[in-house]
Amino acid sequence: MKSPKELRKLIRNEIIQTQTAGLAPRFVQTNLVILPQENAFDFLLFCNRNSKPCPLIEVLETGSTEPVLSAPKSDIRFDVPKYRIYENGKLVDEPTNIEKYWRKDFVSFLLGCSYTFEEALIDAEIQVRHLQEDKTVPMFFTSIQTKKSGIFDGPLVVTMRPIHKSKIVKTIQVTSRFPNVHGAPIHIGNPDEIGIKNILKPDLGDAVTIHEDEIPVFWACGVTPQLVALNSKPPLMITHYPGHMFITDIKNETISVL
Amino acid sequence: MKSPKELRKLIRNEIIQTQTAGLAPRFVQTNLVILPQENAFDFLLFCNRNSKPCPLIEVLETGSTEPVLSAPKSDIRFDVPKYRIYENGKLVDEPTNIEKYWRKDFVSFLLGCSYTFEEALIDAEIQVRHLQEDKTVPMFFTSIQTKKSGIFDGPLVVTMRPIHKSKIVKTIQVTSRFPNVHGAPIHIGNPDEIGIKNILKPDLGDAVTIHEDEIPVFWACGVTPQLVALNSKPPLMITHYPGHMFITDIKNETISVL
Incomplete structure (x- = not known):
């Protein structure tokens, strides 16, 4: 390694010019x-x-x-x-x-x-779907506004990871430990409540499978700024x-x- | 209230011109x-x-x-x-x-x-000595340097609260929950290791009693900036x-x- x-x-x-996911995990x-x-x-x-x-x-x-x-x-x-x-x-x-x-x-x-909190999720044996399916995490524009500063203003962008019902609490605990890398989720469940119309059509990234026992969990996304x-x-x-x-x-x- | x-x-x-400790707790x-x-x-x-x-x-x-x-x-x-x-x-x-x-x-x-994490400590039945003794929290200049930015540079100032040995773990857990108000301690135990010569002679605030079964615990202090x-x-x-x-x-x- x-x-x-x-x-x-x-x-x-310029020997490495690729994505950095998985490098120096x-x-x-x-x-x-x-x-x-x-x-x-x-x-x-x-x-x-x-x-x-x-x-x-x-x-x-x-x-x-x-x-x-x-x-x-x-x-x-x-x-x-x-x-x-x-x-x-x-x-x-x-x-x-x-x-x-x-x-x-x-x-x-x-x-x-x-990447940091995804590693923590995996360590806690919580599946990260887009990694399993070798896709880019699905990202959505939301109806939540960021807090303006000078010229900088606009909607919050979120990532979505489907989490098994039995793992929701653990997911919140694990990611809450890392406030410096987006931290705890900002929303759990109904996508409509944060202005997302179709959970299978992300605005950026790829759609991922959501199984029947899973709940979509949303995190603030670094694409926002x-x-x-x-x-x-x-x-x-x-x-x-x-x-x-x-x-x-x-x-x-x-x-x-x- | x-x-x-x-x-x-x-x-x-200008009806209230006093200290604000204890107001709107x-x-x-x-x-x-x-x-x-x-x-x-x-x-x-x-x-x-x-x-x-x-x-x-x-x-x-x-x-x-x-x-x-x-x-x-x-x-x-x-x-x-x-x-x-x-x-x-x-x-x-x-x-x-x-x-x-x-x-x-x-x-x-x-x-x-x-004040925020002190309230959390009291809620967890951890004694906050300077409050018990009706004193100002003892503050010390340390040998730890802050990270410089432009003209702003200087040593870290810390507060000290004596904590009973049996409560050290709980103290860390409780205060870690509040990173926006100084959060977890920066040092536990030997004052000399962070450049404090005499734990009974604070640079600012008042000296407080340290009982035999207690360990001095140090937090980053808002006086630093x-x-x-x-x-x-x-x-x-x-x-x-x-x-x-x-x-x-x-x-x-x-x-x-x-």
């Missing part, structure tokens, strides 16, 4: 959002006000390329397998590094992702390419609260 | 830090990097005087019993409202305080007067993670 450091080196040298992987300083305070505040979809693992100093707290010696410009560049809310490029886009006024945000940021059309925004996360040196278990 | 709203009205009209009370916009991003980042001493309950939009999320219709300029005004790190005034100091570029930070901010000598900073907190409409139990 390769260490996060070794994996980041392979990514930096015991370590925290993060979503990435990079914004110019002029939008950074409002976005940081947005993350604080909406910590369930936007759990901050690390925010880099203005202009810094090294996540000194979560991955010392790494470089945020090279160590993600694939990026997305948005100008005024429009996707303009999907490069494997962002050297030529880098600016001294950039602030980089690393946001926790669900990206969609919210895009809705607000900042002049420039850089993110990771979906599924192509930043791998940190932080062990999953070290960020639990209990 | 008066509601938070009623209490804030009495405070606004089931509701979250907060520390207050107000800084000009030019220092706000660095301070917000400092709070994120040091969430144990600086748990953010709410950050107001630039220039806003109303904590819309935690106490709608309140006014941060009037609804704290007593304030402290610091210029270049020096205390210059202790007014009962800050109307004449208010500026449109001010950002107000509400930070969780230990104030001292750190003062060390960095921002041109202007406003805080609450110690013990004279802002009373929110948030019930303590609603901010637990489990």
Whole structure:
């Protein structure tokens, strides 16, 4: 099993350009959002006000390329397998590094992702359907509004995992231990109550099988801040390419609260 | 028992000018830090990097005087019993409202305080010594450094509560449920290991009795961000007067993670 450091080196040298799910399984992987300083305070505040979809693992100093707290010696410009560049809310490029886009006024945000709590669920012998079916987790836009900050505003996006009735309590207990990676579910049961019309037609990702004894359980999703940021059309925004996360040196278990 | 709203009205009209400990006991009370916009991003980042001493309950939009999320219709300029005004790190005034100091570029930070987890400890039949002895909680400067952000840097300040040996596990469990108000202890036992020379001579607050079967337990303290901010000598900073907190409409139990 390769260490996060070794994996980041392979990514930096463009030997790994794939999804990062399953790589360094015991370590925290993060979503990435990079914004110019002029939008950074409002976005940081947005993350604080909406910590369930936007759990901050690390925010880099203005202009810094090294996540000194979560991955010392790494470089945020090279160590993600694939990026997305948005100008005024429009996707303009999907490069494997962002050297030529880098600016001294950039602030980089690393946001926790669900890989951490999914590992905890599996450890607790709770099935994670989309992993079993080798699919992308189903994601839905909801009727729940995030708490606005400056230009950043928009609906909450959720992921859905079908959970057996007998495992609902354990699922809540296990995921509650990890507030820094979306934590406890935000809704259990009837999708209609949070504005989801058809549970078999996700807005993003793939549909998954829901068995008769299972209840759909919904978690705040790390895609929320990206969609919210895009809705607000900042002049420039850089993110990771979906599924192509930043791998940190932080062990999953070290960020639990209990 | 008066509601938070009623209490804030009495405070606004300067009928209550005392400490707020014990008022509206089931509701979250907060520390207050107000800084000009030019220092706000660095301070917000400092709070994120040091969430144990600086748990953010709410950050107001630039220039806003109303904590819309935690106490709608309140006014941060009037609804704290007593304030402290610091210029270049020096205390210059202790007014009962800050109307004449208010500026449109001010950002107000509400930070969780230990009253919430102390209530949870008492509910779990764990003695809180300084409350029993009617004293201010003992506080100590430690050899532990906070994680720097911009100009904000300095040592972690901790509070100490002596806990009976048989209650240590329960104490950790109970306080771990409240990461937004300092949460789990940061150290248990030997004070020397975190740079505290004499457990009976706190740097701030009062000494309390430690019985033979008790172990000193240390929590990150909400005084940390104030001292750190003062060390960095921002041109202007406003805080609450110690013990004279802002009373929110948030019930303590609603901010637990489990």
